[in-house]
Amino acid sequence: MSSPKPQPTSKAIITATAVIDSQALLANYQQIKSLAPNSKILAVLKANGYGHGLARIAKLLANSLLIEENSVDAFGVARLDEALLLRTAGIVQPIVLLEGVFNQADLPVVAANNLHVVIHDKEQLNDLLNITPAKLLNKKIKIWLKIDTGMHRLGIASNDFDKCYQQLQLSINVDNPLTLMTHLACADDQKNGTTSKQLALFEQLTNQCNEPKSCANSAGICAWSTSHYDWVRPGLMLYGVSPLLNADNESSNSAQALSIKPVMTLQASIIALRQVNAGESVGYGASWTSDKKTTIGVIAIGYGDGYPRHAQNGTPVLVNGRIVPLVGRVSMDMITVDLGIQSTDNIGDITTLWGKGLPVEVIAKHASTIPYELLCNIKSRVQIILN
Ligand SMILES: *Cc1c(COP(=O)(O)O)cnc(C)c1O
DSSP states (O other): OOOOOOOOOOSOOOOSEEEEOHHHHHHHHHHHHHHSTTSEEEEEOHHHHHTTOHHHHHHHHHTOTTSGGGSOSEEEESSHHHHHHHHHTTOOSOEEETTOOSSGGGHHHHHHTTEEEEEOSHHHHHHHHHSOGGGGTTOOBOEEEEBOSSOOSSSBOGGGHHHHHHHHHHOTTBOSSOEEEOOOSSTTOTTOTHHHHHHHHHHHHHTTOOSOEEOOOHHHHHHOGGGOSSEEOOSGGGGTOOOSTTOSSSSTTSTTTTTOOOSEEEEEEEEEEEEEOTTOEESGGGOEEOSSOEEEEEESOOTTTTOOTTOOTTOEEEETTEEEEBOSOOOSSOEEEEOOTTOOOOTTOEEEEEBTTBOHHHHHHHTTSOHHHHHHTOOTTSEEEEO
């Protein structure tokens, strides 16, 4: 191995940093509104706001003058702790616990904090029906009744719907009207027949009910206008990422075609440069060997920041306006890229791992995963810059 070229060292180096584009977030919100103009929006923030920061994203959406009525209609989270964190952060909008509560003892906490709860099975239903109003401090709770229309994960069976619906309507613990909901299993695939079947069953079960209804996640919003109903529940597309299959190229399924923009741009600097000759290997396990003389750049991000360890050789990285390939194994704190023999890149140059100019959908494909997993894997040591 030859010794490294002398490099200017005056540039400030940044380690893994996620730049959060608040304008993009609000533009995506507007785009959702224009795709589903007659629906209210429940913004889904679970898993730390898909890695973007739970309270950070909630505050941006809760207080924006750019949003009609200056605020989002409601937020959705998966866990009670997430909802309480939002209340502590000063969020006053309705918050829906998308999986409901897991213990009857949590219901008084829900009532005290004005949370809405999903009821998805008979245990949760009975917990609510059987608790004495005094334990809830005589408060009624807003309920979203979830029906299983074919995903077979959460939701009461369609046969049980009528009975559960009536019991809830009559319960003194319920703040009527209910919201009726279901979740779509295959909405990301426009060719999959499951969605039409789910929507037909939902319609058949609920068409006599006057309550508000909700079916659509991001993919439903983009691809199934008959799923919109009264409330849409966008997660991924709020963050500017396409929820549809095969979104990693310039097809009509891409984020660009859907007119949404990435909210997170993940960046880090080059911290070292070296030349390798043909036949020399790079990184742990010597899993990549150069077939030519070239310049290797070492970038200050690794799986300890949430960059996927399974990203293959050839995964694109954006360096000074061009795409270069990841080479060698992803380490905890570093990755290595092939900058080419002509490289004029310097230590300190900021590279983009995903976001503006390099969709996370593309990186997910190279790492055999989905954008959801990459975003919510962002680790706490990653610096966040709010733009
Ligand atoms: C996570 C979740 C969503 C949002 O899904 P996206 O695909 O991210 O839009 C909507 N509804 C429910 C019930 C969820 O759990």
